[in-house]
Amino acid sequence: MNSKVSAWRAALVALAIFVGFIAVWESLATSGAGTTTVDPEYAALVGQAAATGGQTPFPRPSDVAVRLWELVRDPFYVRGPNDQGIGIQIGYSLLRVTAGFLLAALVAVPFGFLIGMSPLLNAALNPFIQVLRPVSPLAWMPLALYTIKDSAVSAIFVIFICALWPMLLNTAFGVASVRREWLNVARTLEAGTLKTAWRVILPAAAPTILTGMRISIGIAWLVIVAAEMLVGGTGIGYWVWNQWNNLSLADIVIAILLIGFVGLMLDRALGAVARLVAWQE
């Protein structure tokens, strides 16, 4: 079907698309910087849009670029709880995602092992997993807030819940589908259950487990934005909501770009780990 295309040609087309997109955007976005019709001091207080009294202009690419430079130049400043650098916000989000993800891994991998190794447990737990899996993690939020009574921990809990299922199911699947012959080798070698689990099943299932982890971290990063919008305080999700309240559309565009970029990095990082444990027949 598709013959291989050289990387530079693909890059050239991508660049052309990007340039075209930027050009269309630039031309469509009305340069409504507008004239200040009110007192400059008032304008400084209420923000540009309110001050012009007109509609907030959609930011042009150049506006976004300028704003991005401002944000990236000093990402870690703290000027009170409502004004912190973009780096700090992303840091908070990453912290929550990491904590929730690690907790989920701590639970999902051992339980996945049990489910994968025991057909009985697999059959017994399957209905619960199938019912709980499709539930949006945000639906857990009120329960979490009520029981945990701490919004920061609740956000981590939501991440934990959403990251749990893919890891659990993939671990169980990976463990259950370890080749019969490798298990037979372990059996004829009289390797104990722990040794078999550690030296045979875990490495054999590792690529499948890592696939589950990649899916989990992707979902966790999707969910964190929504969760932080709800719990507030810190994090990139909260920052997006805050900038919406400030009507700083350029900041929201920037946030979208950054969320995408960080998500890509997370996926790449787990992809690198997956390559480490991958094996080839």
Added chain:
Amino acid sequence: MSDLHPYVSVEAVTRAYPGHTVFQDLWFGVNRGEFVCLVGHSGCGKTTVLNILAGLDKPDSGGVIVDGTEITGPSLDRAVIFQGHALMPWMTAEQNVAFALSCRHPAWNKAQLRDAARAALEKVGLGAAADRKPAMLSGGMKQRVGIARALALQPKMLLMDEPFSALDALTRGGLQDEVSRLVMEANQTAFMITHDVDEAILLADRILLMTNGPDSHIAEVVQNTLPRPRDRANLHKLPGYHQLRDHILEFLLTRSLALRGNPMPGWDRRALPVVRPAGAREHAPPPEPDPAPVPPSAVAVVPRPVSTTPVTKPKRKAAMNDAKTELGHKILKIKKKAGLKWADIAARIGMSPVWTCALCMGQMSAEPHHARGLAELLGLDEEEEATLCEFPYRGAQPMPPTDPLIYRFYELVLVYGTTWKDMIHEEFGDGIMSAIDYDMIMERLPDQKGDRVKLTMTGKFLSYKRY
């Protein structure tokens, strides 16, 4: 070697699934230091036998006793070489062997394990590839690692599940020689299942022939009396090789099916009939072809290829055994009088009709238990029963060809292949039973692009329908 207390003893083992009996009440033994092959078609349950010996499968009744103790499950004392090498792909060759060793010697430290693993790999000629993962090894090398892993455990018994069947012919040959050497060196007790006749002849001391399934049984035990050490290059030159090979092939082609659920008369599951198609173990090991007259065999049709550059008459003065010919006429009369068909007689001795007909007509020599069965059925006296067991020809076997090219061809056609049988089969269909008095003349035709060999076959072909 004690038949009363074999080292490994399979006793009254039955394995059945609902509605499907794999085999029942199976008895056989393997002596210490002995190499036993189980030969049979796919689906006859031979892998199940091996899995039960390994402890990976449990018999429904009966048991397996190894060195005086009944087995209860898998054990390091019974190492398995698996059909598909079964190496862990995330470990290097050395780590694979070291993993096995770490199970055998839990107290060993890493350096000890590494050194022992290296040594085991050196033994199979893989010292240089120790750090490679299985994906970087060829099929033959992977199986070598599997062999090294099993042998490193120094097991009481080595179990092999068609270990070479996934390999190409060249690699397989090399590995067979190597396993033969390693097993001999270590005086290793070994049990292997295979459907490769030459492999069984090369490696085994005894060959168990298993009928087709379901409800298969071990029809007989073939004693491999060919002298050791054997190697593939000289195997076909050993006197008795062709008889042995034909006997097993014949079993696989016809009797394995005919005997299913229909054991030979006098067959005793606890004292399996033993046959020696290659003759008694009395000849000293002659690795070179023996020009002296060699007694013909259980199976009469011994190919008599003759090298001719140019065509010469074959040097053969074989004469039919007159007593057998006469007996053949007598049997024909009895058969006619009793209104028997060859198939009826064949059923009695559990052989194919074609084979039975050839045997009765004096084309083959019978095993004693076949002769007994025939004598009972046809009312023959003792002398006639003995005649059935005699060899059909009195005469000399020809020398193998001396021309190297023709020799090569002779090997290909007669030793490694069954091409001539295929050819006859195509010409005459199933009615053909054997070829008598036939000659094979091989001519070397000089050609600028490379000499060619022309094969001409002449002879009488005995048709089953004729009788």
